[in-house]
Amino acid sequence: MSPAPDGRAPSGSGARIGVDIGGTFTDLVLADGAGAVFHRKVSSTPAAPEAAVLEGVAAIIADAGLDPADIAEVVHGTTVGSNTLLQKVGAPTGLITTRGFRDVLEIGRLRTPSMFDLQWEKPQPLVARRHRREVTERIAADGTILVPLDEAELMAAAEDLVAAGLTSLALCFLNSYRNPVHERRAELLLAERFPKVRITSSVSVLPEAKEYERTSTTVVNAYVRPVLEQYLTRLEQGLAAAGVSAPLLVCNSNGALASSQTAREKPVFFISSGRAAGVVGGSRLGEALELKDLVVFDMGGTTASASLVQGGELMRVSEYEFRAGISTPSRFIKAGGYMMSVPTVDVAEVGSGAGSVAYVDEGGLMRVGPVSAGADPGPVCYGIGGTRPTVTDANLVLGYLPAALAGGARPLSVEASRAAMSRDLGTPFGLSAEAAAHGVREVVNANMARAIRAVTVERGVDPRDFTLVAIGGSGPVHAADIARLLAMPRVLVPASPGVFTAMGMLAGDVERYFIRPFPCRLDALDTEAVEAVLAELSDEARRALEEEGVAADHVRLSPEIDMRFRGQEVSLAVPYRAGDVASLKAAFTSAYEAIYSYSSADTIEVVSLRLIGRGLRPGKLDFKARRAEAAQAAEPIGVRTVHFGAERGTRETPVYDRRACPASLTGPAILEGADSTVVIPPDATAEVDAHNNLLITLS
DSSP, X not given: OOOOTTOSOOTXXXXXXXXXXXXXXXXXXXXXXXXXXXXXXXEOOTTSHHHHHHHHXXXXXXXXXXXXXXXXXXXXXXXXXXXXXHHTOOOOEEEEEETTOTTHHHHTTSOOSOTTOTTOOOOOOSSOGGGEEEESOEEOTTSOEEEOOOHHXXXXXXXXXXXXXXXXXXXXXXXXXXXXXXXXXXXXXHHHHOTTSEEEEHHHHOOSSOHHHHHHHHHHHHHHHHHHHHHHHHHHHHHHHTTOOSOEEEEOTTSOEXXXXXHHHOGGGGTTTTHHHHHHHHHHHHHHHTOOOEEEEEEOSSOEEEEEEETTEEOEESOEEETOOSSHHHHHSOOSSEEEOSOEEOEEEESOOTTEEEEEOTTSOEEEEEEXXXXXXXXXXXXXXXXXXXXXXXXXXXXXXXXXXXXXXEEOOHHHHHHHXXXXXXXXXXXXXXXXXXXXXXHXXXXXXXXXXXXXXGGTOOGGGSEEEEEXXXXXXXXXXXXXXXXXXXXXXXXXXXXXXXXXXXXOOEEEEEEEEEEEEGGGOOHHHHHHHHHHHHHHHHHHHHHTTOOGGGEEEEEEEEEEETTOSOOEEEEOOTTOHHHHHHHHHHHHHHHHSOOOOSOEEEEEEEEEEEEOOTTOOOTTOOOOGGGGOOOOSEEEEEEOOTTTOEEEEEEEEGGGOOSEEESSEEEEOSSOEEEEOTTEEEXXXXXXXXXXXXX
């Protein structure tokens, strides 16, 4: 727990709480609205994630000296959606589609992420073939009804699926995005007939072209929906029982916020909930410090991720393939995971975290991850059942970590870590425990550097021009070494890196997304018709944001237009400016060249119109809050023997309290905080700014 510099939070302060669930810890941040910020970490409870959230909320409210009724808002990033997909524990789901299109979900785009990988296994569809049913109906590409919907067939198919025990149904008819009448009718009939079954129609989730992407997105929504609904219900009931009557907002995959009701209805937009918030926080911190080019690196207990902020703008994508990997082909050739066409912060993720297990594979090579010890049984040093050495055990053996984590709440046993490291890795390679631990660290650092290369080098961006922002409980322990691998000159460590994702949730705005098909040639664009459609979408956006509790004067609308070159499949969205076709063409060709490094003389086609409705949040977290006065002390709190590897040797390293360290530091040094540990290697210097951020410069 980190007390506020100004003392106890005043009652009735309209405090906001941000909550991020990780694989090992659940992080909470409370901002009281008057500048005071508190944070706390509690152990995650994977079997019942809401238990850790409720425990943490009660604790942090007590830390701040508040009553539950003083909380104005709870903002949550949840891993329930991603874990549901990862563990394949979603609702039994069926798909009803147009006759002849039963296998679209399995055929996909007829691509593989690696053409010459003979061991690649295609992911099994979330809906088994026996649970995919066809019905007679057909709508043409222009929206004309060619064959009416056979309602008797529809009901018979649904009866069979429900009788088979399915509790969620996805509806996806061909070309329904141009004319939704059949899907809307089917949705109405099924909802009336099966009130306990969740019905998800594609026109409610993704009313746009590309039948595979639309089908896959709708199926993911249907698969996850009952699970996320149940979780949010349990969480809200628990909050209410604890006296917290504040509304619950959920962070979506784009780093924006929405009501819990929106998350219940469209969970596919929240699959990457949480990790995007750290990137939002990183961009807001960069804005506060006038740093526009950043790579946000987040290392938690199970995974590590990287995302790019270029020119102050987050890099976003319109498609996200869950668990597709980060190799170059998989980022451009889709087939390795579950496709979702939803706006998402572009994040590359690897299965390397503090809890990742280190082992010797069948070929006699050292491997780290993707298997993680998680919170239970945890690393060996936790002493709660873990027997296999992890990255945390390696860092403890090397001297990087203190004797306890989470502000003393989690004591660590270096003897247990050393014994496991020697047994599982040292003996097979003929190495000491320290040498084996350093090998683990080098392997995991190389794995995590791949994620950064995926969002920089593979995008034509030179990482040497960027500052690495290290967040997550373990990010600052590894960041300097990873930056060195990529020749990045600087590492920025925020004041509270271990809970920074939760802080990022308090920096987000509410967003809703709207789309309308509008196929035509750009040179024949009817701007009056465009304005009419955008006016309709604007009215819809204002109503939706009003339902989210956004005041009318806080609404901001951003129209976009999707375009592509004729004959191509992929479209790009650019901002729409009324009546200026020439600027639209220039914006599209510029965006196209930035991504693909070439352009084309082909005809440009308009695909659809989009509108982003943004509700600006008052009282967002201030990343310029000044450091506490207590931070003026500068004496080390101890000295530790730290092993920096064969090249840099073993050093007696001063250890400082992160809240009370010198304004300037020369490595080696270690800074310990309640939420994270920062490692400054021997060949680096560091400066602490007025806001308690740490800027490490590598030689």
